[in-house]
Amino acid sequence: MIDLQDITKVYQIGDEKVYALDHATMHIYPHEFVSVIGPSGSGKSTLMNIIGCLDTADAGVYKLDGIPIEDYSERQLAKVRNEKIGFIFQNFNLIPKLSAEENVELPLIYGGVRASERAERVREALEKVGLSQRAKHLPTELSGGQQQRVAIARALVTRPSLLLADEPTGNLDSRTSQEIMDILHDLHEQGNTVVLITHDNDIARQARRSIHILDGRLTEVQL
Amino acid sequence: MIMSFKMALRSIGSNKLRAVLTMLGIIIGVMALVVLVSLVNGATSSVTERMSSLGSNYVEAYVWSYGPDSLSLEELNEWVETEPTIESVAPESQSSAMAKFGSKSQQMSIHGTTPSYYEINGLQLAAGRFIKNTDLDNGSRVCILGPSAVDALVGYTDCIGDELSLDGLRYTIVGVLGKSDSLMYSGYGDNTIYIPFTAMQRQFSDFNSGINNFYATAPEGTPMSEAEDAVRRYLAERIGYDDWGNEQYYVYSMDIMEGAMDNVTSVLSILLGGIASISLIVGGIGIMNIMLVTVTERTREIGIRKAIGANRGTILRQFLLEAVVLCMMGCMIGIFLSWCILRLASVVVAEMSMTFDLNGGVVLLSVIFCFAIGVIFGLYPANKAAKMKPIDALHYGG
Numbered sequence: 001m002i003d004l005q006d007i008t009k010v011y012q013i014g015d016e017k018v019y020a021l022d023h024a025t026m027h028i029y030p031h032e033f034v035s036v037i038g039p040s041g042s043g044k045s046t047l048m049n050i051i052g053c054l055d056t057a058d059a060g061v062y063k064l065d066g067i068p069i070e071d072y073s074e075r076q077l078a079k080v081r082n083e084k085i086g087f088i089f090q091n092f093n094l095i096p097k098l099s100a101e102e103n104v105e106l107p108l109i110y111g112g113v114r115a116s117e118r119a120e121r122v123r124e125a126l127e128k129v130g131l132s133q134r135a136k137h138l139p140t141e142l143s144g145g146q147q148q149r150v151a152i153a154r155a156l157v158t159r160p161s162l163l164l165a166d167e168p169t170g171n172l173d174s175r176t177s178q179e180i181m182d183i184l185h186d187l188h189e190q191g192n193t194v195v196l197i198t199h200d201n202d203i204a205r206q207a208r209r210s211i212h213i214l215d216g217r218l219t220e221v222q223l
Numbered sequence: 224m225i226m227s228f229k230m231a232l233r234s235i236g237s238n239k240l241r242a243v244l245t246m247l248g249i250i251i252g253v254m255a256l257v258v259l260v261s262l263v264n265g266a267t268s269s270v271t272e273r274m275s276s277l278g279s280n281y282v283e284a285y286v287w288s289y290g291p292d293s294l295s296l297e298e299l300n301e302w303v304e305t306e307p308t309i310e311s312v313a314p315e316s317q318s319s320a321m322a323k324f325g326s327k328s329q330q331m332s333i334h335g336t337t338p339s340y341y342e343i344n345g346l347q348l349a350a351g352r353f354i355k356n357t358d359l360d361n362g363s364r365v366c367i368l369g370p371s372a373v374d375a376l377v378g379y380t381d382c383i384g385d386e387l388s389l390d391g392l393r394y395t396i397v398g399v400l401g402k403s404d405s406l407m408y409s410g411y412g413d414n415t416i417y418i419p420f421t422a423m424q425r426q427f428s429d430f431n432s433g434i435n436n437f438y439a440t441a442p443e444g445t446p447m448s449e450a451e452d453a454v455r456r457y458l459a460e461r462i463g464y465d466d467w468g469n470e471q472y473y474v475y476s477m478d479i480m481e482g483a484m485d486n487v488t489s490v491l492s493i494l495l496g497g498i499a500s501i502s503l504i505v506g507g508i509g510i511m512n513i514m515l516v517t518v519t520e521r522t523r524e525i526g527i528r529k530a531i532g533a534n535r536g537t538i539l540r541q542f543l544l545e546a547v548v549l550c551m552m553g554c555m556i557g558i559f560l561s562w563c564i565l566r567l568a569s570v571v572v573a574e575m576s577m578t579f580d581l582n583g584g585v586v587l588l589s590v591i592f593c594f595a596i597g598v599i600f601g602l603y604p605a606n607k608a609a610k611m612k613p614i615d616a617l618h619y620g621g
Contacts, residue, residue, distance in 0.1 A: 054530060055614045075534045081613075082532020093527045093617070097237055109226055110532040154531065 001161060001193065002028040002051060007060035009046050009216075020046035021057070022216035028195060030161070033188040035196040037204040037221075038213035044197050047213065048166045051195065052085050053077045065161065082111050086155025090167035092147040094139040100150045101126065101135040107158045125153040129183055145176035152183055156192075163187060163194045169203060181206055231545040234517075235552070245513045246553035248506025249596070253557025253589045256499035257581065258564050260492050265565075265579035267488040281343050281438045282451045285473040286462055293433025294461065296337070296420060302461075308445050308453045313340035314420055314437040318427050322416060324376045324387040331372060332415045333389060335423025343438045351383040351398030354419050362421035367398035371414035392426055394418065451476045496585065500592065506553070507596035514546050514604035525608050526616030539609035546601025547594060554593035558586055 009021040020043040028034050038044050049055035050062060053069055062069050064084065072080065087093075094103045101122050108118045126132050129149035139147050148168060155163055165184065169177035181203065188194050196207055204210050210221040235242045286294055296314060303312045315336045322331040340346075341353040349370070358365050366387070373380060376387065377396075385396050402413070418426075441450035451474060458472040465471050518525070525538055533541075558581070565579040 049614050052530070054617065055612075075536070078529065078532055078534030078537075081530060087530050089617075093523075093530070095524050095527060097233060106528070107531040110528075110534075110537060158532070 001030050001065050002026070002195075003061075003063040003066075004051075005061040005063075007047075007050060007057045007062060009043075009050065009055070010058050019043075019216045021050070023060070024213075024216065024218045026211055026218050026220075028193065030193055031188075031191055032209060033185075033194045033196070033207045035198060035204040035207035035210045036213055036218075037198055037201065037210055039199055042213045043216040044199070044213055045166065046216075048164060048195075048197050051162075052087060052164050053080050078110075082107055083158055084161045086158065086160040086163045088148070088151050088155050088163065088165035088168045090170040092139070092144075092151045092171075094147055094150055094154075096139055099136050099138055100131060100142065100153075103139070103150055104154045104157050107154060111158055121157050122153075125157040126150075128156060128187075129153045143176075144172050145179055148172065148176075148180055149183065152180070152187075156187070161193060163192050165194065165196045167198055168196070169198070169200070177203070227541055227544055228548070230541060231548045234545055235549055241513065242549060242552075245509055245549060246556065248509040249503065249550055249553030249593060250506075250557040250560065252499065252503030252506040253554050253593065254561045254564070255502050256496055256589050256592075257558060257561035257585050259495040259499055260585040261561070261565055261579055261582045262568065263488060263491050263495060264582050265569075265577055267484065267491075269577040271484050281440045282447065282454050282474060282476045283436065283438050284454050284458060284475070285436045286434060286458065287465075287471045296434060298461075299434060299437060302457055303439075306453050306457070308441055308449045310440045310442040310445075311339040311343065312437055312439045313337050313343050314434040315340065316420065316423050316435055318423070320390040320416075320427075322372075322376055322387055322389055324385070327376055329376055331376070331389075333423065333427075334415050334417050335420045336417060337420050340417075340438065343440050347401040349399045349401035350380060351396070353398055354417065358419040359421055362425050363419060364392060364394045364422055365397045365419065366394040367400060367417040368396060369400050369413045369415040369417075370402050372416055373399055375414065389416070389418075390426070394422075447476050492585075496588075503589075503592060503596060507550070507600040510546055510549055510597065511600035511604060514542065514549075514601055515607070517545070518542060518604045518608040521608075522611065522616050522619040525611050526613050526619065529611070529613035530617060535609040538611075539605045542605035542608045543598065543601045546605065547597035550593045550597030550601075551590075554590055558589065 004024055004026045007021050007024045008019065011018045011020055022043075024043075024047065036044060036047060046055070050057050053064070053072075056070065064080065069077065069080065081087075094100075095106070098106070104122045104125055105118055108121060113121070122135075123132070126135055129152050131146060131149050131153065134142060134146060139150065142150065148171075152168075163184070168184070169180055172180065184194055184196065185206070194207075196203070198204050212219045212221045299312055299314060303309050313336055315334055318333045318335075319330055320333050322329055336354065337359055338354050338356055341348075346353070348367075351367070353367055354365070357363070366389070368377070368382075373382065377385070380399055382396050382399065386393050387396060388394065400413075439450060439454055441447055455474050458474065459470075462471045528538060528541075562581050565581060569577070569579045
């Protein structure tokens with residue numbers, strides 16, 4: 001379902017051209033659990049941004065569900081992000097003024113889902129991450145692990161075809177990290193496609209398949 | 224839509240002090256606009272009211288008709304009965320006569336008229352009474368003296384019941400008028416002797432039975448122009464034209480005066496309103512300024528929203544709505560405070576018999592104006608927010 005073909009992204013830093021991605025090619029199939037591993041500065045985040053339609057490549061073809069996204073307008077990209085991709089960020093990226101359930105509800109509002117259905121789906125998503133009790137709390141009233149679970153619920157609630165997690169455990173201690181990983185495993189088992197980006201080998205190894213990234217080049221790693 | 228409205232309210236509510244300070248510009252602007260225009264309108268309407276109470280709200284008609292076909296008092300009264308736009312009518316005929324009181328004699332202006340003349344022309348009695356209907360029916364030889372006539376002829380005000388003669392016929396003085404403060408009437412009315420219309424017709428043989436001119440008033444709430452039209456219609460039918468097609472009558476209304484007053488008012492309103500609008504625009508700039516700050520502060524939030532599926536339009540709407548809501552809240556508060564100020568002003572100047580009400584037109588204008596300012600000054604910051612690339616916004620400051 002994800003099909004990257006010779007994706008190149010170049011940043012101009014001073015006089016020097018830096019290849020964040022250098023002819024990266026990869027395929028991810030439905031219901032896979034893939035981890036992308038690499039040290040910091042290896043192009044992980046750029047890859048994630050491109051897969052997540054937050055950024056566009058300078059060269060190459062990216063097909064999501066068989067459709068090249070270069071052809072999409074800004075509005076269509078927003079729709080793709082809303083419907084097909086669920087983001088999970090390292091720093092959670094919840095909106096601090098909104099309660100847990102309102103954060104989870106937001107993508108549904110943008111997706112134009114009716115209010116009655118929204119309430120039902122928000123409840124469902126929070127239940128999946130085990131946070132039904134804390135629905136009314138503001139992010140600042142939640143622990144890091146709980147915040148990340150709210151973020152996962154927000155990613156889930158639109159029933160996206162792809163869950164994109166960028167260092168989801170980067171800001172968490174190891175015990176909480178494992179909780180988050182367990183949730184991701186559960187979600188994978190329920191049929192979600194999960195792409196996990198990390199620099200942590202232990203975390204990466206939990207995926208079925210791992211792709212290594214270094215200086216913008218991708219190599220498949222068999223676990 | 225309701226959702227985004229709630230979001231805007233919450234975002235404004237999350238920083239109340241800043242919101243209030245930002246709104247202050249709009250509040251002051253709206254207050255300046257509404258209060259100033261309402262004050263001008265209140266003041267002029269009370270002036271206009273005074274003017275009409277001083278007898279400016281009548282239609283005056285002159286008729287050229289002589290002989291048996293001339294306009295009679297009965298005819299005129301009958302017409303008034305059937306004409307809804309005319310409240311009352313008072314004919315007037317003028318002549319002059321040698322007035323004699325005691326040893327003094329002087330040529331005086333004599334007006335023959337009916338009881339309603341008193342009200343229509345806003346006369347004030349100093350003593351006694353004006354012409355009554357019975358005087359009119361009987362053609363009684365009674366007279367009312369204008370203040371200058373009293374001074375010139377009698378010398379003292381306490382002359383009710385005394386007699387004077389007009390061209391040799393004896394008349395009883397039944398009333399004395401006070402100094403008239405009528406704008407329309409100062410001067411010529413003061414040095415006049417009023418007698419019943421019928422007495423006038425009997426005494427002065429050079430007068431045939433016809434009415435040469437009369438005053439007409441409209442009932443409360445009927446515009447003078449309608450009364451004027453009614454008089455014109457009536458005279459066109461009753462008197463008509465001479466052999467050469469010229470109108471045999473002339474109708475004149477004090478409406479013109481009121482029109483001029485209205486002109487002054489509207490010019491003054493526009494001038495003051497224009498000045499006040501400048502402060503509203505300044506307030507709008509304040510809104511824009513704070514919205515730009517808000518957009519920068521919330522760059523990251525914009526990034527998150529875009530990542531989870533908000534498109535350009537959604538973000539634009541959100542920030543635009545916030546600016547408009549901010550403006551409209553300021554507008555409402557401003558209108559409310561204006562209302563308070565006007566109430567207060569009405570109490571303070573109560574003895575001047577002026578009342579200041581919120582002027583509906585200017586309230587509507589300020590609402591529309593505030594809305595426009597919200598949109599105009601909110602558009603740039605909102606567009607700035609909407610144009611942000613999700614990736615840049617997401618990584619902003621963290």
